[in-house]
Amino acid sequence: MKRYTAYSDFRRDLETGKVTCVQAVEHYLNQIESQQDLNAFLEVWADEARAKAAEQDALIQSGKAGRLAGMVIALKDNICYAGHNVSASSKILQGFESLYSATVTERLLAEGAIFIGRTNCDEFAMGASNENSAFGLVRNAIDKERVPGGSSGGSAVAVQGDMCLAALGSDTGGSIRQPAAFTGTVGYKPTYGTISRYGLLAYASSFDQIGPITRSVEDAALLTEVMAGMDEFDATMFQEPAPELKLETGKKYKIAYLKEAIERDGIHPELSAGMKNLIAELERQGHTLTPVEFPYLDYLVPCYYVLTTAEASSNLSRYQGLMYGYRSPDAVDLESTFKKSRSQGFGPEVQRRIMLGTFVLSEGYYDAYYTKGQKVRQFITDKTQDILANHDFILLPTTPDIAFKIGEKASNPVAMYLADIFTVQANITGMPAVSVPGAGTIEGMPWGVQVMADRKKDSELLSFAHELLEQNQNA
Helix, strand or coil, X not given: CCCCXXXXXXXXXXXXXXXXXXXXXXXXXXXXXHCHHHCCEEEECXXXXXXXXXXXXXXXXXXXXXXXXXCEEEEECCECCCCCECCCXXXXXXXXXXXXXXXXXXXXXXXXXXXXXXXXCCHHHCCCCCCCCCCCCCCCCCCCXXXXXXXXXXXXXXXXXXXXXXXXXXXXXXXXXXXXXXXXXXXXXXXXCCECCCCECCCCCCCCCEEEEECCHHHHXXXXXXXXXXXXXXXXXXXXXXCCCCCCCCCCCEEEEEHHHHXXXXXXXXXXXXXXXXXXXXXXXXXXXXXXXXXXXXHHHHHHHHHHHHHHHHHHHXXXXXXXXXXXXXXXXXXXXXXXXXXXXXXXXXXXXXXHHHHHHCCCCHHHHHHHHHHHXXXXXXXXXXXXXXXXXXXXXXXXXXCCECCCCCCCHHHHHHHHCCCHHHHHHCCCEEEEECCCCEXXXXXXXXXXXXXXXXXXXXXXXXXXXXXXXXX
C-alpha cells in the first residue's frame, strides 16, 4: 500500500476499490511489526482493528460510512478507551483497564475511525524526549540514536514511521508540537476549551489539550472538527457547537515574528537561517511581516513549571495504591501504602514534579510562587494579545534545535525543560498553535515552524499552516 499523506486521498481509493480498510490495517500492522525497535507502541489491538476494518468496508460499500471511515489512528497512552488498558506509561497504572471511553475516543469511533493501538509517552505526559516512560524510551525513526520529542513521542513516531495515518496526543506545554517538529509531522494544539478533556488522564488541567499528529494540515482540521464541540462532562469547554475548520487559501496576512526567538543564543544557526529565509519568502508572496519584541521568553518556562507542577501535585494525589493501580507489596499499613506505592510506582521525573508542586502549594510559599505564577500567566497572556490585536499570527520556531541525542539532556532537568521555551506560550495563554515541517533538513533531521493565533482563530491558523506546509514541501 502506498504511503498516504492525507485521508482524502485514502478515502478516494477506498470508494473506487483501489484499496480496502482490511488491506490498510494489515499494512499498518506489518509496519508496526517491522519497527518494533522504535518502541512506539505499548500495545497493538490487531484482531480488533481487523474486525473494525471489515465493518468499515461493508459500510463504505453500502454508502453509510462516516467521515473517518477506515482512518487508522494510534491513541496516546493517556486517553481512555473502554475495555482497553491505559497507563500513562507509568508503573503505577500498569495493567489498569479503563472503565469508560474519552469523549474524543467515542466521537472518532462514531465516524468510522479504527484504533490500532496505544502509543508510548513520557510518564503522565511529563517530558520532552520520551525517555521518561516506565516501559522504555522511544527512538526517532530517522535516526535511532536521537529522541522523537515528548511527551507524545510514540504517537509522533507512529505517524512518522507509517504505522498509522494519524495519531492523538496531548499538549500541556508543547507535547504535540515539539515531537512533531522532531519527526517531520504536523502537530496541532487547538484553542483550550475546543476539545473535551474528559477521559484524558490529567497532568495540569488548565494547560492540557488533546490534539492530532498527522501528515497534513487538512487531516488535523478534519480530526479536530470531529472531536470538538460541547461536552457536558468537561466544564472548561466552550459551550458552543464545534467550529467549522475550512482551509481557505490565497489570503494575505499580517504576521508578527519574535526577534528573540530567532536570534537568541542557543538556537541552531541553520534553524535561525531557515526562519529568516521563510520570513523573506513570505514577504515576497505579499504577506506583511513585522519583527516584534517580546522580552519575556525567559519567564515562560519558570511560569509554566510553577503552575503545572502545582496542578500535577493535586491531580496525581489520586494514585495512592488503595482504589486502583499499583500497590506496593511492602506496605503494612495505610501510611506505608501511600508512601511505598507512590515512591515505587512513580518514576523520578514525575516524583520531581510532584515534589515541586507540593512545595509551590505549601503554606508560606503559596503566595510567593503559585499566586505570583498566576499573575505572570495573566501578564504573558495580555502581552501576547497585544501583539495579536494588530497581527493575524505570531511566527517562531517550534524548538531551538533539532532532535537531540538519546541521553544528551537526561541528567540535566533544566536543559530538558528549556526545550519547551517556544511552545509553552500557547498553553499559558490557551491559544491555538500548530507546528509544520520547515523547508529542507538540518544535519539530515527535520525541524519545525510554529504559528500561533488568538483564541478561537483556529480556522484561520490552519488555513495559513496549510499553505505554509505546501510551500515548505516544495522549497
